[in-house]
Amino acid sequence: MIVENTQTQMRKGILEYCILSIIAKGETYASDIIAELKKAQLLVVEGTLYPLLTRLKNNGLLTYNWVESTSGPPRKYYVLSDEGRNVLDQLDKTWEELAFAVQTAIGERKK
Amino acid sequence: MNKTIIININGIVFHIEEDAYEILKNYMTDVKRHFSNSADSLEITTDIENRIAEMFTEILTRDNKQVIIEQDVNAVIAQMGTVADFETADEEEKTDQNPFGAPGAASRRLFRDPDDRLVAGVCAGIANYFDFNPVWVRLAFVIFTAFAGTGLLVYIILWVVIPKAVSRADRMAMRGEKQNLQGFKKNFEEEMNAMRQNLNNFGHEARPFVYKARDFTGDFFHHFGIFLAGAGRVFVKIVGVFILLACLGFSIAAIVLLITFIGFSGDHPTNFFPMSIIADHNANNVYICAFIVALVPLLSIIMVTLKGIFNVGNIGKSTGTVFLVLWICALGMLIYYSVRISENFRESASFTETVNLKATKNNTYYLKLNNIKYFSHEDSLRLDIKDHFKNMVVIDDDYNGFHNEPNSFEIHIEKGDVTYPVLEETYSARGYDYDDALLNARNTSYVFAQQDSVLKFDYSLRKTPHTPWRNEYVELTLKVPMNAKVVVDRKLDNYVRDINLYDCNQEDKRQDNEPAVFTMTDSGLQCKIDTIVTAKKDSVKVKADSAKKAE
Numbered sequence: 001m002i003v004e005n006t007q008t009q010m011r012k013g014i015l016e017y018c019i020l021s022i023i024a025k026g027e028t029y030a031s032d033i034i035a036e037l038k039k040a041q042l043l044v045v046e047g048t049l050y051p052l053l054t055r056l057k058n059n060g061l062l063t064y065n066w067v068e069s070t071s072g073p074p075r076k077y078y079v080l081s082d083e084g085r086n087v088l089d090q091l092d093k094t095w096e097e098l099a100f101a102v103q104t105a106i107g108e109r110k111k
Numbered sequence: 112m113n114k115t116i117i118i119n120i121n122g123i124v125f126h127i128e129e130d131a132y133e134i135l136k137n138y139m140t141d142v143k144r145h146f147s148n149s150a151d152s153l154e155i156t157t158d159i160e161n162r163i164a165e166m167f168t169e170i171l172t173r174d175n176k177q178v179i180i181e182q183d184v185n186a187v188i189a190q191m192g193t194v195a196d197f198e199t200a201d202e203e204e205k206t207d208q209n210p211f212g213a214p215g216a217a218s219r220r221l222f223r224d225p226d227d228r229l230v231a232g233v234c235a236g237i238a239n240y241f242d243f244n245p246v247w248v249r250l251a252f253v254i255f256t257a258f259a260g261t262g263l264l265v266y267i268i269l270w271v272v273i274p275k276a277v278s279r280a281d282r283m284a285m286r287g288e289k290q291n292l293q294g295f296k297k298n299f300e301e302e303m304n305a306m307r308q309n310l311n312n313f314g315h316e317a318r319p320f321v322y323k324a325r326d327f328t329g330d331f332f333h334h335f336g337i338f339l340a341g342a343g344r345v346f347v348k349i350v351g352v353f354i355l356l357a358c359l360g361f362s363i364a365a366i367v368l369l370i371t372f373i374g375f376s377g378d379h380p381t382n383f384f385p386m387s388i389i390a391d392h393n394a395n396n397v398y399i400c401a402f403i404v405a406l407v408p409l410l411s412i413i414m415v416t417l418k419g420i421f422n423v424g425n426i427g428k429s430t431g432t433v434f435l436v437l438w439i440c441a442l443g444m445l446i447y448y449s450v451r452i453s454e455n456f457r458e459s460a461s462f463t464e465t466v467n468l469k470a471t472k473n474n475t476y477y478l479k480l481n482n483i484k485y486f487s488h489e490d491s492l493r494l495d496i497k498d499h500f501k502n503m504v505v506i507d508d509d510y511n512g513f514h515n516e517p518n519s520f521e522i523h524i525e526k527g528d529v530t531y532p533v534l535e536e537t538y539s540a541r542g543y544d545y546d547d548a549l550l551n552a553r554n555t556s557y558v559f560a561q562q563d564s565v566l567k568f569d570y571s572l573r574k575t576p577h578t579p580w581r582n583e584y585v586e587l588t589l590k591v592p593m594n595a596k597v598v599v600d601r602k603l604d605n606y607v608r609d610i611n612l613y614d615c616n617q618e619d620k621r622q623d624n625e626p627a628v629f630t631m632t633d634s635g636l637q638c639k640i641d642t643i644v645t646a647k648k649d650s651v652k653v654k655a656d657s658a659k660k661a662e
Contacts, residue, residue, distance in 0.1 A: 030162065045192020047142070050158040054151045071172065072165035073121050076158065 015042055017095060020088045027077040061087055115178050120164040127179040135184050137278045141194040148305050163187055222276035222285040230334055233269045239285050271327050272306050351420035358409045369402040397448045403441035407434050455581060460548035461539030470531035471564040475596040480603055481567040519572035520557060520585045522607045524597060526631055527590030534559060535588040540581045551581045597629045597636060610636050
């Protein structure tokens, strides 16, 4: 139980960071994000992504543009807002610190 | 060969097989419900719908086909993730907020249970939520309904607020695993919040309320229909049985009456109302017509009830026509006879006969009702009265002062101008014209006998046998000399006019069943009161004396 709890918390914590990172590369479509996340084995179903994107957008970290599509309805292409970029920068720093901390902590044990 | 349905997802049109459509529809319902508590539900579900549309388009292009089938929908759902997958994600979020909560426990949600419902499934839903027998919840609602309808009101509010469990996921969520206390509390608070939000939304947004009200009304009439079809059907059947029994009873009564009437009228005329006025030769026709007029509607009601409520028997078009024609004919004949019979009452005629009576020495006359059987000339010959009943009196069995035939005479007592009493008999009757009326009046006779001071009045007017009743009547006016004493038997109470025997007996302090005693004065008959008057005078004198002594 505690293991699961920690796992989900860790996963959740980095999920938003990863999404922001993927979008930071440029205008991104939801299914592209999914593809990347699937590759990273962070998320398996698409449905869970939409609430996350909506929340990030409502928090002002993301904006989107409508782009006409040949294969269906217009698509929402997400881009980082300025605030999103700031947040991502902070998260980058935090992640480096965390990575260092974790590396140090488990490095001792693994050796 | 499969049926396909055309659907429209945010402006893109797809052909989809019926089975696939059902799955997709259920999936979207679940998704919408899952996100319904979120502020961005519309945006999220639209995103998901758009993505689904896009995936469908991709599949159709890739496979170069035109119709979406079940596998396609399942593939899309697998990619998008089921509501259960979303819930796992939600659980993670919630765990985040509430680190002490027990994660992973399947939560129960409050739904109306459509599988185990009596009306709208509110009670069953609540029972599922708290995991006890719905009977107790229903009982509680019934009991609270007794308090000014509180239960009913609460029920209707809950009916509006609580969503109906539509999909399998809903039902699973509704039944859920048994909750630990923590989970239960959390869940309950959530539901309450959701409900509060739902209620608030009613105030803010008109559209959802309109939809909800529409759903609710639809639901209500749907359930009301089921209720009528169920409980109502029993009620209708009971009413049907009552109608059948009543109609059957009336029919039997009509048949018995017909037989009785035809049987009686053949023998001799009677004094009972409908038979007494109908001439013999067409009496049976009248009875049969009346019988048909009564019976046809009864039979029709029986047949329609049987067919309509119990679905037994068949009413052919020809049967209906025959019934209608028969009924109209019978009604026509009945009206014809009624007019014919009523014509016999058109004119009135009367004549007066005066009989001089013997004066008595003490000027006292006893008025009594005759209890001697009167025989017509034919009857007395037939029964051979003269030989068989020599020196005997035949008593009238019907003699009791009250008779079931119409009152056919009345007595007035007036002051006479001569020294002997006089009886004026005024006979009247009705008829087709004046001649007929006069003849009818003439065909009657009234038996009156004087035996010294006793004047005997027969209880009824006699008329020629086998003639119908034509409102024959005799008005008797007895004129007695001045100061004559008239003693009226109580049995004449129904026949004497202008005086009240009961009051007189009360005044004279006699028993009610004793004859009343009157005296003829200048102003008509007076109750005899002389003894009481003298007694009063004495008492006044005594009082006056004692008053004097006291002075």
